Amino acid sequence: MNSDKSKTLMASIRLLNEKLHFEGNVEGNTPISIDYTPPLGDNLGYTSLELFLLSFSSCAGSAILVLLRKMNKIIDKFDITSVGQRKESHPTGFSSIAMQVNIKSKNLNADEMEKVIGMIDSICPVLSMLDKNINTTINFEIHE
């Protein structure tokens, strides 16, 4: 599959018990344990919405890093924490997602970072697939 990942991606899940515990797989990777909270599940793995946050964070993070490196910024540390607020009624998807980006860089200022964040709309695939009614915010902190 690797040579085609720019066009087609594939993933599979397999039910492991009589509740909602799955093993998630993509060829060549360590399987991921996926489960839901009690009583439907047993908390034996990531929930679907947590995987969604990791998907979105890593997509946005990759977009930011690619742009910063094109600007010759030196990134010594980079992490993102994402928090999603769920709707109260079904389907309980996120009404809002807030990302907090923490960067350690000696040659990056806040204006440059604002500019980069404004550009990720055009290159982050996961963001492009989201319903525009979901409120997504990206805040950041730059440490030298």
Place this chain on the structure above:
Amino acid sequence: MNSDKSKTLMASIRLLNEKLHFEGNVEGNTPISIDYTPPLGDNLGYTSLELFLLSFSSCAGSAILVLLRKMNKIIDKFDITSVGQRKESHPTGFSSIAMQVNIKSKNLNADEMEKVIGMIDSICPVLSMLDKNINTTINFEIHE
């Protein structure tokens, strides 16, 4: 966090190298290795869009299982393979996602399964967050 997962979810990623290799984390779970294909990444983990497919598959799969069990269906095996076709221009999100559900059950027929699939719109959070222009299809095969 566990007690609040019905309302708020949190996940974090941390950059591990000078390219796009991240460690993804949710408290209490085994970290997930996330990376992109060369030349931007080194294929050291799941891509963001593969995590997205796992998120969506497990969400849809959980919705299907919850509904089937309410109908007293006995599920002996259950797996889903999802294939996403990416757009050719940026942002290269999925234009279509096709799920193939394979179920082993002695007391489930195709009409019942069609009905269940028609109901997941109203309970699958990940599906509810997707842009309606993405073509999602769910096919299935029932084995006795």
